[in-house]
Structure formats: C-alpha cells, structure tokens
Amino acid sequence: MLTNRIIPCLDVDKGRVVKGTKFKNIQDVSDPVELAKIYSEAGADELVFYDITASNEERDIFINIVEKTAYEVYIPFTIGGGIRTIDDFNKVLRAGADKVSVNSAAVRNPDIIKEAALKFGSQCVVLSIDAKKVGDNWHVFINGGRIDTGLDAVQWAIQGEKSGAGELVLNSIDADGIKQGYDIELNRIISEKVNIPIIASGGAGKKEDFLKVFKEGKVDAALAASVFHFGEIDIIDLKEYLNNNGIHMRINGGLNGG
Numbered sequence: 001m002l003t004n005r006i007i008p009c010l011d012v013d014k015g016r017v018v019k020g021t022k023f024k025n026i027q028d029v030s031d032p033v034e035l036a037k038i039y040s041e042a043g044a045d046e047l048v049f050y051d052i053t054a055s056n057e058e059r060d061i062f063i064n065i066v067e068k069t070a071y072e073v074y075i076p077f078t079i080g081g082g083i084r085t086i087d088d089f090n091k092v093l094r095a096g097a098d099k100v101s102v103n104s105a106a107v108r109n110p111d112i113i114k115e116a117a118l119k120f121g122s123q124c125v126v127l128s129i130d131a132k133k134v135g136d137n138w139h140v141f142i143n144g145g146r147i148d149t150g151l152d153a154v155q156w157a158i159q160g161e162k163s164g165a166g167e168l169v170l171n172s173i174d175a176d177g178i179k180q181g182y183d184i185e186l187n188r189i190i191s192e193k194v195n196i197p198i199i200a201s202g203g204a205g206k207k208e209d210f211l212k213v214f215k216e217g218k219v220d221a222a223l224a225a226s227v228f229h230f231g232e233i234d235i236i237d238l239k240e241y242l243n244n245n246g247i248h249m250r251i252n253g254g255l256n257g258g
Helices: 032-041 063-072 086-094 104-108 111-120 153-163 184-191 207-215 235-244
Strands: 005-013 016-021 024-030 047-051 077-080 099-102 125-134 137-142 147-152 167-172 198-201 221-224 249-251 254-256
Touching: 005 032, 005 198, 005 235, 016 032, 024 032, 032 047, 032 063, 047 063, 063 077, 063 086, 077 125, 086 099, 086 111, 099 104, 099 111, 104 111, 104 137, 111 125, 111 153, 125 153, 137 153, 147 153, 153 167, 153 184, 167 184, 184 198, 184 207, 207 221, 207 235, 235 249
Parallel strands: 005 047, 005 221, 047 077, 077 099, 099 125, 125 167, 167 198, 198 221
Antiparallel strands: 005 016, 016 024, 125 137, 137 147, 249 254
C-alpha cells in the first residue's frame, strides 16, 4: 500500500528561509541548508524549496543552495521559483534536486511542462498552482501571488496533467500562513479530476488539519511551513497521529499503524 507524505516547505528569499501570511508580512526563519538537514533527520518524507522572489525579480535560481542541500540531505527534494527554461530544469536536476516545480513559467509557456516531461520524465515535473477564490471559482495567480491570470485553477490542473506533470502542488493563497486549515474543497475537487498525486499546501495549524485534508481533501501529501519552522508540530508525532487515524505514514523507513 502506498504511504502518504509529509513535506516541509522552505520559502527562500535572498538565501534565507522566510515565512509570511497570504504571501505578505515576510519574516526571517533560518538558513535553508541547516533547516533542510534538521527536517531530513526529523522524519520528513520530502522537502520543497521555493525561491519566492526569483520569478518576480526575473533572476536565476539559487543553484548553490541546491548543491549544498543535495550533499547534506538524504530525502528527495523539489526546487521551484525562477524556473523559466528547459536549461533551468537541467541545471537544477544536475545540481542534485529530485524534482523541479514550475508555476509562473508554465502559465506563460504551457509547453515547458510537456518538454520537461519528455526530456526528464514526468516524475521530475511538478506543477505548482497558487490559487485564490475569486467569486465562485479559483483563479491561478503567478509571480508570488501578485498577478491574477484569470485562469481557472481546476481546468489548469487538468491541463497540467495532460501536458505531462507528474504531481500537483495546490497552494491556497486564502489559507496561506493563517493556520485555519487547508482549503478542503479546492483539493477535493481537483483530486477527483486528476489521476496524479496532489500535494495540499497552505493553512496547516494543527494535527487535525492534516487529517482532514488527507481524508476529505483526498490528497496524497500535505505540505506545511510555519507549524514545522516554529516547532508547533513535531513531524514524527504528526505521523503517528495520522497512522492511528487511518492515514498510512512511513516512520523510520517502515510503514506503521492502520
């Protein structure tokens, strides 16, 4: 049986891990490589790094951090932010990342998903969607949540799978950083429309939030930042809680519980 995953998210700005609320009020947290090492040893299944200002500032991604992380960490990790070309994919994967996440670049050039999947394999291509409720629907936002593209997030997710993305990250801008729970409806609707793994992002505040998004949101993985960065939830405690409530988690390299 496949296990579900817990994934700490490290938003990086100017070489430091930071965290904000609804993409604003950014605060410094830690050194990214040191924090990655801590999470690797603390039982995280994977890691995701986002260079949160690379796309908006139109600059290259932090290859030095990728290389250092690959040397220090022994769990899979994904890199996103500032990825604009197939050559960017190549650089990041060669530096040691396991997957590459695209968001703004995929909206501007949807063919990059197909091209990357053909060249590197779908398992390396993650489509990250920053979604915000606008009226009765969710719109796709780019450039760190600054620009409303008008794209329907559900249709964009479906298109992303058809183009070759191997995984989707659904980040709710409305829920981001406020610790009131994930956007269950957004995750459930998209999970019922696609056949690739869904990673829920934005809104984790307590263990019950993770349980709810796995059970009701029907996701394959849950990503969080603040609750892990500030020591509010211990990853192994969380996994044991989820196991005890019927969500299969890997602990110490083996499947425990339920």
